[in-house]
Amino acid sequence: MDMNNLLEMAGVNGALQDPDTAHLAIDVHRVMSKNLVPGLQVETEEAEGVIRVRIRVEEGAHIHRPVHLCFGITHQQAQQLIDMDVEVGRKARIEVLSHCIFPRATDVRHQMQARIHVGEDASYRYLEKHIHSDRGGLAVYPSAQVELERGARFSTDFELVRGRVGTLAIDYVLTGRYHSILEMVSRVNGRGDDDISIREVGYLVGEHARGALTSRVAVRDRAQAQVYNKLRATAPHARGHVDCKEIIQDDGKATAIPIVEVVHPLAHVTHEAAIGSVDTKQLETLMARGLDEDQATELIIEGLLS
Amino acid sequence: MGILEVSNLHLTINGTRILNDVTLDFWEGHVHAVVGPNGAGKSTLAAAIMGLEGYRDVEGDIRFEGQSITGLSVDQRAKKGITLAWQEPARYEGLSVAKFLGAAAADGGITAEEALEQVGLSPARYLHRAVDKSLSGGERKKLELASILVMEPRFVMLDEPDSGIDVASLHKIFEGIQSLRKQGATVVLITHSITVMKQAEHAFLFCGGRLIDKGRTPSILPYFEGECLPCDHQNVPTRGGDEHGHE
Numbered sequence: 001m002d003m004n005n006l007l008e009m010a011g012v013n014g015a016l017q018d019p020d021t022a023h024l025a026i027d028v029h030r031v032m033s034k035n036l037v038p039g040l041q042v043e044t045e046e047a048e049g050v051i052r053v054r055i056r057v058e059e060g061a062h063i064h065r066p067v068h069l070c071f072g073i074t075h076q077q078a079q080q081l082i083d084m085d086v087e088v089g090r091k092a093r094i095e096v097l098s099h100c101i102f103p104r105a106t107d108v109r110h111q112m113q114a115r116i117h118v119g120e121d122a123s124y125r126y127l128e129k130h131i132h133s134d135r136g137g138l139a140v141y142p143s144a145q146v147e148l149e150r151g152a153r154f155s156t157d158f159e160l161v162r163g164r165v166g167t168l169a170i171d172y173v174l175t176g177r178y179h180s181i182l183e184m185v186s187r188v189n190g191r192g193d194d195d196i197s198i199r200e201v202g203y204l205v206g207e208h209a210r211g212a213l214t215s216r217v218a219v220r221d222r223a224q225a226q227v228y229n230k231l232r233a234t235a236p237h238a239r240g241h242v243d244c245k246e247i248i249q250d251d252g253k254a255t256a257i258p259i260v261e262v263v264h265p266l267a268h269v270t271h272e273a274a275i276g277s278v279d280t281k282q283l284e285t286l287m288a289r290g291l292d293e294d295q296a297t298e299l300i301i302e303g304l305l306s
Numbered sequence: 307m308g309i310l311e312v313s314n315l316h317l318t319i320n321g322t323r324i325l326n327d328v329t330l331d332f333w334e335g336h337v338h339a340v341v342g343p344n345g346a347g348k349s350t351l352a353a354a355i356m357g358l359e360g361y362r363d364v365e366g367d368i369r370f371e372g373q374s375i376t377g378l379s380v381d382q383r384a385k386k387g388i389t390l391a392w393q394e395p396a397r398y399e400g401l402s403v404a405k406f407l408g409a410a411a412a413d414g415g416i417t418a419e420e421a422l423e424q425v426g427l428s429p430a431r432y433l434h435r436a437v438d439k440s441l442s443g444g445e446r447k448k449l450e451l452a453s454i455l456v457m458e459p460r461f462v463m464l465d466e467p468d469s470g471i472d473v474a475s476l477h478k479i480f481e482g483i484q485s486l487r488k489q490g491a492t493v494v495l496i497t498h499s500i501t502v503m504k505q506a507e508h509a510f511l512f513c514g515g516r517l518i519d520k521g522r523t524p525s526i527l528p529y530f531e532g533e534c535l536p537c538d539h540q541n542v543p544t545r546g547g548d549e550h551g552h553e
Contacts, residue, residue: 091447106412136401172480178470216399216400219313222476245399269538280359281392281396282397284356284358284359284380284398285392285395285396285450287379287381287384287411288356288380288389288390288407289382289384289389289410289453289454289457290381290384290385290410290457291384291409292381293381294411295378296381296409299401299405299409300401302398302399302400302401302405303398303399303401303402303405303436303437304399304400305400306400306401306402
């Protein structure tokens with residue numbers, strides 16, 4: 001299996017052939033291919049045990065097509081450490097589709113530590129999709145510190161629903177200034193003895209800053225999940241919402257810790273958290289159309305994580 | 307003999323008798339209405355026929371095409387062709403209309419697109435939307451009916467089919483009911499509405515968990531025309547007598 005197989009698996013081969021679509025493909029710590037478009041700079045430095053990636057979107061640049069980042073590991077055993085700096089210039093816009101593909105992993109550690117700065121009135125959208133092996137020998141540690149300037153927008157969507165999770169520990173800290181918007185969505189499907197930890201902390205420090213942290217997690221077999229979402233609003237008219245839903249089956253275990261902290265009388269943050277088995281009415285409606293209980297449950301979870 | 311027969315059905319929930327010695331049968335290919343005041347046991351009867359959780363522990367018998375179904379699960383009953391549309395349909399975060407309808411679809415039956423058209427929803431607008439809170443109650447109600455149309459059931463119970471439906475859309479619901487009938491389904495309408503009740507050929511009147519009266523729909527209609535007021539579950543169809551219809 002080579003990198004091309006991985007890209008095919010992620011369904012991005014076509015995009016990577018397109019000269020107008022920027023991409024960067026990395027196998028462990030080695031750059032396999034790269035294509036840039038005007039307004040986008042990507043520098044990489046391959047070092048022992050780490051690859052450093054520096055992404056810069058020039059001021060005012062609008063990158064019209066999504067940029068593909070492919071982080072794959074073709075080996076069964078490997079450690080991948082990605083150290084990333086992202087700078088989105090003032091009034092720039094970019095959407096990144098990040099594909100993390102580890103279909104053969106039996107003992108793989110994938111770690112990403114990122115520092116992201118989104119400039120004034122700029123927008124950075126980051127979608128991270130994982131494809132894992134069914135064996136569960138993976139440890140994934142994505143972490144980031146995100147700074148949003150006045151009027152900036154950052155949204156991220158993390159999806160790990162194909163293959164076994166293994167160990168996952170998401171750790172994001174975000175700070176939003178005046179009129180900024182931060183949105184984080186995480187969707188994870190755990191089974192076997194998967195261990196899921198999601199920690200997202202947002203600081204709404206600027207007037208009219210807005211934030212939303214959303215987590216959707218399913219755990220079955222003996223899998224466990226802990227979701228810690230915190231939003232702290234310290235400025236007038238800051239608005240936020242924390243929303244966590246976890247479905248458990250079998251001997252799965254789930255914990256949700258939504259924390260909302262408001263230290264200004266004109267700020268407002270809300271939260272909702274629900275943990276439990278599949279809703280009976282949803283289940284019985286599908287069963288009344290002829291699906292058995294397992295099929296109905298799968299469909300409900302598929303929707304929740306879609 | 308009806309396609310579905312209920313015999314001496316009793317159901318007690320948390321010490322309260324909700325259905326009390328109900329015996330009736332539904333005729334194959336006909337449209338029936340089950341009517342009565344709030345708390346009469348109409349929806350409970352449907353839940354017991356469908357075998358929903360909390361409504362399975364019945365005394366008496368429910369037979370479909372001559373065979374008892376009381377020991378069957380919801381999906382086993384559905385596989386026989388029995389189904390139910392809830393008064394308040396379920397919402398599904400993230401589940402697309404296409405998948406929701408696809409899950410119900412019978413082999414060789416009408417398509418999701420055709421079913422949506424029949425209930426007055428544009429396939430182009432709805433197929434890729436989620437069956438979630440972004441849809442109004444009326445839209446979900448129509449979707450639920452569409453999911454039943456694609457299923458092509460043999461016995462379908464529609465609980466308050468007009469609930470949340472605007473007047474302009476009501477005829478689409480009625481067309482859907484007629485489509486079900488044309489498919490050969492036996493239809494049961496659980497309703498408070500005269501307009502809906504008039505879609506049925508036969509009606510069963512419930513009060514206090516008991517079947518009070520049954521007959522051709524016109525004979526049961528007076529209950530909805532102010533000629534009978536709720537009393538201590540002793541009301542009978544008015545045919546003279548006092549204002550409660552008591553002789």
